[in-house]
Amino acid sequence: xxxxxxxxxxxxxxxxxxxxxxxxxxxxxxxxxxxxxxxxxxxxxxxxxxxxxxxxxxxxxxxxxxxxxxxxxxxxxxxxxxxxxxxxxxxxxxxxxxxxxxxxxxxxxxxxxxxxxxxxxxxxxxxxxxxxxxxxxxxxxxxxxxxxxxxxxxxxxxxxxxxxxxxxxxxxxxxxxxxxxxxxxxxxxxxxx
Amino acid sequence: xxxxxxxxxxxxxxxxxxxxxxxxxxxxxxxxxxxxxxxxxxxxxxxxxxxxxxxxxxxxxxxxxxxxxxxxxxxxxxxxxxxxxxxxxxxxxxxxxxxxxxxxxxxxxxxxxxxxxxxxxxxxxxxxxxxxxxxxxxxxxxxxxxxxxxxxxxxxxxxxxxxxxxxxxxxxxxxxxxxxxxxxxxxxxxxxxxxxxxxxxxxxxx
Numbered sequence: 001x002x003x004x005x006x007x008x009x010x011x012x013x014x015x016x017x018x019x020x021x022x023x024x025x026x027x028x029x030x031x032x033x034x035x036x037x038x039x040x041x042x043x044x045x046x047x048x049x050x051x052x053x054x055x056x057x058x059x060x061x062x063x064x065x066x067x068x069x070x071x072x073x074x075x076x077x078x079x080x081x082x083x084x085x086x087x088x089x090x091x092x093x094x095x096x097x098x099x100x101x102x103x104x105x106x107x108x109x110x111x112x113x114x115x116x117x118x119x120x121x122x123x124x125x126x127x128x129x130x131x132x133x134x135x136x137x138x139x140x141x142x143x144x145x146x147x148x149x150x151x152x153x154x155x156x157x158x159x160x161x162x163x164x165x166x167x168x169x170x171x172x173x174x175x176x177x178x179x180x181x182x183x184x185x186x187x188x189x190x191x192x193x
Numbered sequence: 194x195x196x197x198x199x200x201x202x203x204x205x206x207x208x209x210x211x212x213x214x215x216x217x218x219x220x221x222x223x224x225x226x227x228x229x230x231x232x233x234x235x236x237x238x239x240x241x242x243x244x245x246x247x248x249x250x251x252x253x254x255x256x257x258x259x260x261x262x263x264x265x266x267x268x269x270x271x272x273x274x275x276x277x278x279x280x281x282x283x284x285x286x287x288x289x290x291x292x293x294x295x296x297x298x299x300x301x302x303x304x305x306x307x308x309x310x311x312x313x314x315x316x317x318x319x320x321x322x323x324x325x326x327x328x329x330x331x332x333x334x335x336x337x338x339x340x341x342x343x344x345x346x347x348x349x350x351x352x353x354x355x356x357x358x359x360x361x362x363x364x365x366x367x368x369x370x371x372x373x374x375x376x377x378x379x380x381x382x383x384x385x386x387x388x389x390x391x392x393x394x395x396x397x398x399x
Contacts, residue, residue, distance in 0.1 A: 026344075033221060040217035049206060058210050063284045063390075066223075069216060073224025074231065103390075129204040151198040182198075 036076055039085070040069055046153075047093050053148045054097045054141075056133055064100065068093040090153075090163045094145050101141050128186075135185035142166075143178040150175055229337075284388050290365040291386030294320070296358040302380035307356070310380060317374065319367030320360040328354040355382055 044065060051061035071092050072079065082088060136144055142164065149160045150171075157175070161168045296314070298307065314323050332351040362368055368386050375381055 022344075036221065037217040040220065044212060044216055048212075049209075052209070053202060053205065058208070059289055062210075062213060066213075066216060066220060066284065069220035070223040070227055073220045074227040076224070129201050132198070132201050133205055147198075148202075152202040154199070 032076060032080065035080060036073055039072075043086070043089055044069070047089060050090065050148055050153065051093060051097065053133070053136070053152060054094075054144060055100070056137070060100070064093060064096045067096045071096075084162070087155075087159060087163050090149065090155075091165070094149075094164060097145070098141060131186055132182070135182050138185065139178050139181060143174050143181075146171055146175050147178050147182070284390075286368075286386050286388040289388045290362075291368040292362050292389045293387045294360055294362055294368060294371055295385045295387070296375070297355045297382040297385065298357060299380050299382045300352070300355060302356070306380035310375075310378060311358070313374065313378070314358055314360060314371075317371060319362060319364045319370055321363050322359075322361045324359045326357050326359060328352075328356050331355070331357065 047068060048058075048061050048065045051064040052058060055061055055064070068089060072089060079085065079088060136147060139147070145164060146160055149155045149163060150157070155163065157168055157171050160175075161171045164171070296310075298310075302310075311323075311325065314320055328351060331354045335349070335354065336346050362371075364370075372384055375384065
């Protein structure tokens with residue numbers, strides 16, 4: 001029980017430097033954790049939506065978001081004052097998405113050939129977003145990331161290139177390629193809605 | 194560039210679920226473990242410790258009807274310390290079929306009750322890789338995990354840790370079957386599920 005008293009911020013005694021030091025460290029940690037919690041509160045909804053657009057599964061989107069914050073907290077002391085925390089958190093999230101794809105592809109066993117399915121019939125613009133998500137899913141994963149970061153999140157080409165760690169010209173090229181692919185898949189609906 | 198695209202994406206979130214509870218709290222505990230593991234790896238520290246460092250996985254306890262009178266010990270606070278995602282490959286099931294289960298025993302379980310429970314679990318066909326973890330091992334793990342936070346380690350003693358069984362679930366309905374089967378069985382404090390895609394086990398570090 002006597003040990004529990006250490007948990008209370010003790011008055012400073014010159015002869016008990018360790019107590020002082022440990023309570024100072026505790027205060028610092030509490031402050032750091034409060035900062036982290038505030039960051040999570042603000043950033044989580046947006047990160048989860050990005051993840052959802054990448055994987056179309058809210059459970060998985062939640063897991064990927066959690067993985068992202070776990071990794072961010074593991075390095076929080078180093079990154080908390082970074083000016084580009086938003087970009088950094090998106091990079092960590094996208095890496096989690098890429099990792100997950102890679103793991104899924106190596107662990108999946110193809111049991112049978114899937115039947116060729118006809119393109120789904122759509123009768124109105126109400127499910128244009130479904131068509132867009134279907135079309136997005138046919139793109140290579142990095143192109144998907146570029147489209148989501150650029151056109152859902154409104155990041156500049158420069159920002160996207162930093163987040164994904166690829167050159168500006170690659171972002172421009174792949175973005176153009178992805179958009180024309182989406183246009184081709186969505187037909188006339190796209191760009192007029 | 195394409196303002197329409199953003200508007201269309203914006204309609205994709207119709208079925209967005211509410212935000213989870215305490216995301217930051219889970220991330221802080223799991224992140225602390227991750228940092229420790231990294232440090233051990235960097236330092237070339239005991240690889241064995243790294244592999245076993247993460248504890249049971251997570252999620253809300255399944256409360257079982259009390260088989261004993263109400264005065265039995267409440268779920269040990271100590272065990273709660275281990276009930277968070279231990280690594281980045283296991284998650285709360287959130288409605289998915291759990292792939293792993295942990296069964297925490299009451300502090301006052303008798304040897305006979307524990308042996309009987311072990312037999313029940315061993316004969317359950319939807320479980321595999323059954324392992325027992327004694328409170329000593331659980332406490333050692335806890336101490337190792339929280340070595341940087343001596344105040345926390347001091348507050349909790351070995352006697353507050355429960356023994357537990359851990360197993361992998363082999364069928365989608367396996368978890369529900371176990372919970373049903375164990376209802377009313379004496380000596381069980383709580384049952385906990387985890388979802389580990391890709392066949393990872395809670396406790397396996399990444």
